[in-house]
């Protein structure tokens with residue numbers, strides 16, 4: 462039985478009289494990676510700060526180990542929750558090792574001196590995060606990805622059952638985002654620590670997290686496994702926005718294009734899909750060519766010059782470059798005008 466480490470009950474968050482979100486209830490069991498998703502301004506950072514006890518809550522409760530967070534002293538809290546927030550003051554003149562050492566401060570005395578056991582934990586945390594080779598480097602000299610690893614190592618050295626991170630993958634390129642998410646995934650798997658992180662990387666969250674929290678304006682917090690939320694069509698509703706649709710089957714967003722004309726195409730396969738996508742971007746809808754068609758585009762998957770243009774039954778052009786081909790089609794105006802414009806979604 463997986464005991465809940467953290468519980469939020471009917472929580473309201475905000476600033477003074479300003480309610481940012483209310484009616485929030487959720488639990489965090491041990492050893493899970495949980496991603497908090499939501500559009501800009503829905504209150505993800507506010508929620509994380511409220512859970513950490515960094516700002517007063519407006520109503521409800523936050524319990525860690527069955528204890529009210531706002532009843533715990535700073536020291537008691539720092540032994541239970543390690544926090545990596547984007548707006549925390551950075552210490553540019555500290556080395557990686559010094560920063561990770563600060564993670565031990567809830568356990569060290571007034572002077573903050575690390576004993577042998579602390580030093581082993583610092584060293585192990587840096588190794589686990591793959592940042593030990595930079596231990597003597599100043600934080601100011603690190604890349605964004607390395608700095609993020611150093612802060613995660615600090616949180617690890619703090620040795621808390623819960624780690625909270627606000628957008629740890631912001632500003633990172635795709636490989637670094639994947640690396641950080643996998644690192645957090647491994648920490649949750651191997652150390653049984655729970656991790657709550659906010660992110661806008663829906664695709665990675667769907668693949669790597671155990672559970673998602675979806676925060677939306679004026680709606681109770683939705684929580685569940687990625688698969689259950691896909692089954693419930695939760696993302697479609699969450700990201701309902703003009704011009705965007707979420708495809709449940711692929712986990713990808715599709716962008717809406719206005720279509721003003723159409724063209725008949727013969728063929729199939731990957732080349733066909735790419736041709737349809739390139740034409741769609743130019744406002745041309747692809748329809749399947751039937752036998753009576755006099756002018757059409759054709760895709761031959763096994764040919765080097767895969768794209769052909771037929772006018773009045775005759776092939777007048779073949780091309781290997783899709784870009785050149787589409788530009789040619791645009792110039793030839795062989796596509797048929799559609800009477801009323803329509804919209805379709807990209808693939």
Ligand SMILES: Nc1ncnc2c1ncn2[C@@H]1O[C@H](COP(=O)(O)OP(=O)(O)OP(=O)(O)O)[C@@H](O)[C@H]1O
Pocket residue numbers: 476479481499500501502503504505506507508
């Ligand atoms: N210190 C503050 N005082 C008053 N209102 C604030 C304060 N900080 C944030 N807000 C407001 O609270 C709301 C939620 O902000 P928050 O930063 O929590 O959203 P978010 O979901 O984390 O956004 P993003 O995805 O853009 O980071 C916003 O309307 C914001 O303007």
